[in-house]
Amino acid sequence: MNAAYIKAKGLVKDYILGTTAVHALRDVSFEVQQGEILFLMGPSGSGKTTLVNILGGIDYPTSGKVSYNGEEITKLKSAALTNFRKKKLAYVFQFYSLIPTLTAIENIQLMMGLVDIRGKELKRKSEEALRAVGLEDRMNNFPSQLSGGERQRVAIARALAKDPEMIIFDEPTGQLDQEIGVKVIELIRMICKEQQKTAILVTHDQNIMHLADRVLYLHSGKIRKEVVNSKC
């Protein structure tokens, strides 16, 4: 068996609010293999967003470690962590984070500029990413001229365009109706497998479990169950 791509060990996260502490994560440990598609499920407040934010280097745990290919990111200072995140990871959030005054392709190109992709490569890669999500004929539309599912596909294209090793999806279809939501997750699975991206996806939708390689169930800040999809 290959060495794990991500190792999370003993993750604890307490949020302190005045004199009370919220125990959002209580000793969470697991590994993710390169190219794996892992779903995170669990009731509201069970710690899913807290966990993906720590895995993605947006936040630090109170204690515990996260490493990628043996490099411990929870030890990195804030600037180094931001740099790591910029190079290796991409996010797709529940609420579309497209900039309303930029077209679909400009939204993608803005993000690529942040990671220093420029010139001809910028044009080629942004068009390629829109093609991968089937939106090459909508590239000059503004977000307000796109449907909800299309906007989320632009957000996926934007995540892909920087060619990250891993993409974190935090309820990417939470705003979409169920049928479109399933289509978007099917597309995510197809692209991630094709491009060999590791993906962690938070979802509430029980009907799409077959699209995961493995599912972790969180409850009150702990992993309560793990299901490996034998069909994958």
Ligand SMILES: Nc1ncnc2c1ncn2[C@@H]1O[C@H](COP(=O)(O)OP(=O)(O)OP(=O)(O)O)[C@@H](O)[C@H]1O
């Ligand atoms: N910044 C914060 N400050 C204080 N408490 C927080 C903060 N963020 C989250 N929490 C608390 O931590 C717990 C876990 O929250 P988290 O957002 O990780 O849950 P979740 O599983 O993503 O829920 P949902 O499905 O509703 O998005 C909750 O009790 C929440 O109220």
Ligand SMILES: [Mg+2]
């Ligand atoms: Mg959440």
